Amino acid sequence: MELTRRDAVAALSALGLGGTLAGCVAPPGSEPVDTDRLRETLVAAAEVVYPSEVSGIEPFVTAFLEGRLADRAHVAGLEEAVAELDGNARVWYDAEFAALSVGDREQVLRNVGADDADEDPSGTASERVRYYVVNDLLLALYASPTGGELVGLENPQGHAGGIGTYQRGPNA
Amino acid sequence: MTDDVDRTPVEDADVCVIGAGPAGGIVADRLAGAGREVVVLEAGPRFDPDDRLARQERAIRPAYDRPDVWDGDPERDAYESTGERFYPLNHARARGVGGSTLHWQGMVMRLHEDDFASESARGVGADWPIDYADLRPYYAAAERELGVAGADDNPFAPPREEPHPMPAFPPSYSDSLFAEACDDLEIAMHSVPNARNSEGYDDRSACVGYGTCQPVCPSGAKYDATVHVERAERKGATVIDRAPVQRLEHGPDALEAAVYATPDGDRYRQSADAFVIACGGVETPRLLLLSESSHYPDGLANSSGLVGRYFMDHLFAGTGGVLDEPTRQNHVGFLTSESHQFYDEADAEQAPFKLEFFNYDGPSPVELALTGDDWGDDLLARLRSDYGTHIGMGGLVEQLPREDSYVGLDPSTTDDHGNPVPDVHWTVGDRALETIERVNEIQERILDELGAEITWQVGPEGTGPAYHHMGTTRMGSEPTESVVGPDLRTHDLENCWIASSSVFPTGGAMNPTLTIAALALKAADHVESAFRKAV
Ligand SMILES: Cc1cc2nc3c(=O)[nH]c(=O)nc-3n(C[C@H](O)[C@H](O)[C@H](O)COP(=O)(O)OP(=O)(O)OC[C@H]3O[C@@H](n4cnc5c(N)ncnc54)[C@H](O)[C@@H]3O)c2cc1C
Numbered sequence: 001m002e003l004t005r006r007d008a009v010a011a012l013s014a015l016g017l018g019g020t021l022a023g024c025v026a027p028p029g030s031e032p033v034d035t036d037r038l039r040e041t042l043v044a045a046a047e048v049v050y051p052s053e054v055s056g057i058e059p060f061v062t063a064f065l066e067g068r069l070a071d072r073a074h075v076a077g078l079e080e081a082v083a084e085l086d087g088n089a090r091v092w093y094d095a096e097f098a099a100l101s102v103g104d105r106e107q108v109l110r111n112v113g114a115d116d117a118d119e120d121p122s123g124t125a126s127e128r129v130r131y132y133v134v135n136d137l138l139l140a141l142y143a144s145p146t147g148g149e150l151v152g153l154e155n156p157q158g159h160a161g162g163i164g165t166y167q168r169g170p171n172a
Numbered sequence: 173m174t175d176d177v178d179r180t181p182v183e184d185a186d187v188c189v190i191g192a193g194p195a196g197g198i199v200a201d202r203l204a205g206a207g208r209e210v211v212v213l214e215a216g217p218r219f220d221p222d223d224r225l226a227r228q229e230r231a232i233r234p235a236y237d238r239p240d241v242w243d244g245d246p247e248r249d250a251y252e253s254t255g256e257r258f259y260p261l262n263h264a265r266a267r268g269v270g271g272s273t274l275h276w277q278g279m280v281m282r283l284h285e286d287d288f289a290s291e292s293a294r295g296v297g298a299d300w301p302i303d304y305a306d307l308r309p310y311y312a313a314a315e316r317e318l319g320v321a322g323a324d325d326n327p328f329a330p331p332r333e334e335p336h337p338m339p340a341f342p343p344s345y346s347d348s349l350f351a352e353a354c355d356d357l358e359i360a361m362h363s364v365p366n367a368r369n370s371e372g373y374d375d376r377s378a379c380v381g382y383g384t385c386q387p388v389c390p391s392g393a394k395y396d397a398t399v400h401v402e403r404a405e406r407k408g409a410t411v412i413d414r415a416p417v418q419r420l421e422h423g424p425d426a427l428e429a430a431v432y433a434t435p436d437g438d439r440y441r442q443s444a445d446a447f448v449i450a451c452g453g454v455e456t457p458r459l460l461l462l463s464e465s466s467h468y469p470d471g472l473a474n475s476s477g478l479v480g481r482y483f484m485d486h487l488f489a490g491t492g493g494v495l496d497e498p499t500r501q502n503h504v505g506f507l508t509s510e511s512h513q514f515y516d517e518a519d520a521e522q523a524p525f526k527l528e529f530f531n532y533d534g535p536s537p538v539e540l541a542l543t544g545d546d547w548g549d550d551l552l553a554r555l556r557s558d559y560g561t562h563i564g565m566g567g568l569v570e571q572l573p574r575e576d577s578y579v580g581l582d583p584s585t586t587d588d589h590g591n592p593v594p595d596v597h598w599t600v601g602d603r604a605l606e607t608i609e610r611v612n613e614i615q616e617r618i619l620d621e622l623g624a625e626i627t628w629q630v631g632p633e634g635t636g637p638a639y640h641h642m643g644t645t646r647m648g649s650e651p652t653e654s655v656v657g658p659d660l661r662t663h664d665l666e667n668c669w670i671a672s673s674s675v676f677p678t679g680g681a682m683n684p685t686l687t688i689a690a691l692a693l694k695a696a697d698h699v700e701s702a703f704r705k706a707v
């Protein structure tokens with residue numbers, strides 16, 4: 001199933017992040033942010049945590065990240081989580097996370113403990129990677145109409161999908 | 173954290189309202205509209221409407237607990253629970269402009285006629301000193317104030333004089349599955365009155381289906397009391413947030429001032445001619461108890477000794493399971509069908525109860541996706557197997573007022589201002605517990621008829637509160653047996669009224685807030701007529 005621009009807008013507006021997706025957004029604040037590195041890492045992680053039947057991951061994640069960049073505190077947390085992934089990838093595979101094969105990326109996510117951890121934005125490294133990378137991506141997907149449809153729920157929680165769908169049967 | 177808001181008292185205030193939930197908001201709006209100089213003191217903050225989507229994210233993400241959604245503060249909101257059952261007070265309220273309606277579900281029904289005459293009609297509980305006919309015009313006005321979407325299809329509801337302000341939300345797909353089973357069992361289903369816009373109302377949008385109504389509606393389609401607080405401000409009322417009232421200063425017969433704290437550590441005295449306490453069913457008795465003096469050593473308005481006594485909530489009873497077909501749950505966060513068929517069978521042994529048909533049984537996939545140790549295809553397979561076929565029912569059951577169920581003070585623990593915290597000592601009683609069994613039986617019959625495999629049940633053991641705090645400053649005609657009179661004024665203090673479910677003598681089994689709103693309108697009328705008489 002193809003993720004669309006509409007999905008990214010929906011995911012962003014579910015989080016109160018505008019959703020205009022106009023051009024490239026520079027995050028506010030004085031510290032320069034390497035947005036390419038954040039984007040490449042998130043796209044690379046999405047290829048692990050998203051199911052194989054979705055396509056269109058790169059533009060979807062790029063658009064979603066642009067919305068997130070408006071929040072300086074979120075960006076700081078994300079940068080740390082990305083540094084964590086890159087650090088582990090360098091130790092074990094001698095390359096940055098985004099440069100690894102999908103299988104090796106999955107192993108790095110497991111190495112840092114993001115699989116068993118409960119998300120916590122101010123917790124341990126595992127909990128922060130779970131929050132800023134794994135769960136943020138899963139939230140973006142499963143609060144969007146396409147993500148919901150994968151599960152059979154075209155109006156998932158967080159998406160303002162109107163009041164028609166709850167009345168409809170499965171074959172409507 | 174301080175800000176540069178002016179929190180000094182209002183000079184020459186006619187009315188001081190304490191608490192900015194629906195009760196306080198409605199009273200403030202009415203009295204400001206009548207030309208009174210009104211000041212509202214609210215313990216919690218004023219929330220920025222632009223943050224609602226960020227709060228919605230907190231509602232969905234497992235990193236946040238429910239009280240975090242509306243910035244609950246464990247020190248400010250500290251409490252004790254010492255009764256036979258734990259009472260999770262901070263899941264049961266929200267603090268700030270809007271009060272607990274920021275968090276609420278928003279089902280609003282009128283009490284039944286017998287609920288006002290429990291002792292006479294059912295042989296247990298306490299009669300109200302007013303009856304349904306007294307409250308009926310206020311109910312109609314309350315439905316207009318909150319904006320209620322409802323229909324005239326409930327044969328068990330008390331008589332009404334006019335349609336609801338908006339049409340009811342149509343039934344859900346899962347309601348249609350229930351309807352077949354209920355038809356066979358001769359159980360009538362009907363719509364649920366919702367304080368939620370089924371079409372644009374009051375400059376607020378129609379519901380757009382975010383599905384996170386409880387604890388936050390980002391669109392404003394669900395009523396919350398910011399509606400009335402802001403309306404009161406437009407009519408000239410002053411609202412001071414982050415201003416918890418510490419104590420009510422008084423003479424022998426009247427209140428003189430509300431002493432409140434502000435974030436920068438100052439304390440102020442707000443004087444007024446009339447005071448309306450609208451702090452909810454737990455903080456209202458607490459404030460009265462905290463305001464003790466040598467003249468009133470047991471607390472204010474407490475010559476009956478009943479302030480804090482008779483604490484009641486509604487008990488939840490539920491049953492659910494899975495079908496072998498899709499049930500289409502979790503599209504929206506509210507209910508569209510109920511049954512009040514068994515409600516008026518109530519007597520001394522059986523409590524009144526209502527049945528609810530869920531539209532959100534089973535897990536929400538997005539919340540499920542954020543927990544677990546899988547991702548990718550494995551996660552999707554888990555979501556597909558866990559979501560889709562759940563079906564469930566709830567119900568609310570009345571508990572009787574009992575003196576050994578109470579809200580008191582716990583001097584051994586203090587809040588962020590050094591005041592003893594509320595001690596919620598909740599006791600339920602056998603009539604309610606036995607009625608829960610009956611509710612469970614009916615729920616099982618319906619689910620069996622549907623062909624569901626039952627997978628969960630909340631019965632007498634596992635039951636919990638519905639977050640409706642009632643009874644702690646009960647209304648009655650006799651000053652020895654009640655705290656406020658039928659005019660909602662305290663028997664002891666001539667210029668002090670209470671607007672809250674704390675005045676309910678017996679609770680019924682209907683969600684209380686429409687009745688709270690009706691009583692708030694009535695209280696506002698009594699305050700206004702006291703002003704007119706004084707002139
Ligand atoms: C999860 C949830 C779901 C609910 N669902 C429903 C429903 O579907 N239908 C229904 O009818 N009801 C429901 N309720 C209950 C409903 O929210 C309450 O009945 C209603 O909000 C009570 O209104 P109130 O104005 O009396 O009190 P509140 O709304 O609790 O407001 C009281 C206000 O007073 C303030 N305050 C307290 N002490 C002080 C002080 N000392 N100084 C200054 N301010 C003070 C508080 O901070 C608060 O803002 C639900 C509640 C919860 C928590």
Ligand code: SF4
Nearest residue numbers: 379380382383385389
């Ligand atoms: S479903 Fe609930 S949260 Fe969503 S718009 Fe409607 S009332 Fe608000």
